[in-house]
Amino acid sequence: MLCYRFRLYPTKTQEKDLAATLDVCRTFYNGLLDERKVGYENSHTVTKTEQLRRVKELKSARPEAASIHSHVLQVVAADLDKAFQNFFRRVKSGETLGYPRYKGRDQFDSFGLKELGNGFKIDGRRLKVSGIGRVAVRWHREIVGTIKTVRITRRAGKWYACLACECEAETLPRTGEVVGIDVGISHLLATSDGEFVENPRWYRAGQKDLRRVQRSVARKKTGGSNRRKTVLQLQRHHERVKNRRQDFLNKVAHRLISRYDLIALEDLRIKNMVRNHHLSKSIMDAGWNYLTQKLEDKAVSAGRLVEFVPAAYTSKTCSRCGAIFENLTLSDRWVDCACGLSLDRDHNAAVNILCRSRLGQSRWVSTQGTGLSVAQEAVGL
Numbered sequence: 001m002l003c004y005r006f007r008l009y010p011t012k013t014q015e016k017d018l019a020a021t022l023d024v025c026r027t028f029y030n031g032l033l034d035e036r037k038v039g040y041e042n043s044h045t046v047t048k049t050e051q052l053r054r055v056k057e058l059k060s061a062r063p064e065a066a067s068i069h070s071h072v073l074q075v076v077a078a079d080l081d082k083a084f085q086n087f088f089r090r091v092k093s094g095e096t097l098g099y100p101r102y103k104g105r106d107q108f109d110s111f112g113l114k115e116l117g118n119g120f121k122i123d124g125r126r127l128k129v130s131g132i133g134r135v136a137v138r139w140h141r142e143i144v145g146t147i148k149t150v151r152i153t154r155r156a157g158k159w160y161a162c163l164a165c166e167c168e169a170e171t172l173p174r175t176g177e178v179v180g181i182d183v184g185i186s187h188l189l190a191t192s193d194g195e196f197v198e199n200p201r202w203y204r205a206g207q208k209d210l211r212r213v214q215r216s217v218a219r220k221k222t223g224g225s226n227r228r229k230t231v232l233q234l235q236r237h238h239e240r241v242k243n244r245r246q247d248f249l250n251k252v253a254h255r256l257i258s259r260y261d262l263i264a265l266e267d268l269r270i271k272n273m274v275r276n277h278h279l280s281k282s283i284m285d286a287g288w289n290y291l292t293q294k295l296e297d298k299a300v301s302a303g304r305l306v307e308f309v310p311a312a313y314t315s316k317t318c319s320r321c322g323a324i325f326e327n328l329t330l331s332d333r334w335v336d337c338a339c340g341l342s343l344d345r346d347h348n349a350a351v352n353i354l355c356r357s358r359l360g361q362s363r364w365v366s367t368q369g370t371g372l373s374v375a376q377e378a379v380g381l
Contacts, residue, residue, distance in 0.1 A: 008159040009136040017132050024065050025076050026108035048081040069119040069130040075112040112151040156235035171303035178262040180354025182346045185282045190346035192354040202245045203285040253294040264357035267308035309356040319351035
């Protein structure tokens with residue numbers, strides 16, 4: 001399954017209809033949530049099937065809901081059920097609970113349709129949505145596969161259509177190359193081949209403008225139109241930072257997947273690491289979690305292998321003799337060992353990560369002055 005996101009350019013009338021649809025969906029969501037809470041208090045479990053029957057009641061009771069396709073409201077009920085499933089999953093696993101919440105006016109920004117040809121369809125160069133009309137779309141790329149569902153989203157005052165498509169995986173030809181990757185803050189990542197990718201630090205680069213907009217928001221009167229306009233500017237600033245970061249990381253992931261048959265990464269506990277207030281901003285700005293998730297997703301369709309190895313002592317271990325650098329600190333960016341190894345700290349860690357992978361444990365050779373690296377033959381892939 002692939003998701004294609006395209007920018008929508010609705011007219012003013014269509015934009016009002018989209019906003020009205022979101023408002024009806026939000027009200028319906030809150031009503032279903034309230035029904036579940038009351039049912040639980042009265043020792044009655046309200047199921048998804050029971051709530052799907054409320055769709056006809058809502059459409060008949062509220063005139064503004066009459067023009068909304070039934071699938072839109074059915075998707076709302078399915079979204080709430082998924083929220084409760086995630087809640088109970090977190091309860092069983094002992095994670096932070098996060099009980100589903102009521103949605104305010106600015107906290108509900110998407111609705112979906114679940115069948116092409118029944119509620120939405122591609123009409124020439126436009127997307128025809130039931131109750132909205134033919135909306136102009138910027139088709140910036142070709143759609144591969146069969147379109148299944150669509151979700152209309154609003155982000156920072158802009159509208160997007162997210163099309164979920166089912167397609168065949170395109171396996172890339174084998175290259176015979178493998179790599180270990182160490183993610184960091186000084187460098188975004190270092191490879192066992194000695195290559196480094198610099199960290200652009202998108203959030204920090206735009207922090208000066210961000211502070212200016214935040215001060216402007218703080219000076220505006222709550223509930224006023226000027227405050228809403230300034231909040232929209234703030235949202236667009238964050239969206240731009242996010243888009244620049246994701247675009248950069250997507251390109252990095254594409255290059256790695258195209259080149260290597262196996263990619264070994266550290267199994268980092270990022271949620272625990274960001275509790276360090278000295279490093280949390282830099283870790284989140286680097287986007288480690290997004291990069292690893294993107295590598296996993298691309299590897300599935302490309303026929304590559306992404307392996308996670310234990311992260312303990314990857315930086316403090318000599319990649320040539322296995323000695324432990326007990327006094328190594330975060331400020332030390334270069335390691336020197338008695339065995340003659342002199343290497344960048346992150347490069348040394350990347351070599352250790354690769355050697356801890358299944359392929360690295362099965363076959364490795366020594367290289368001149370750079371520690372250990374895996375043979376180029378993709379053994380066992």
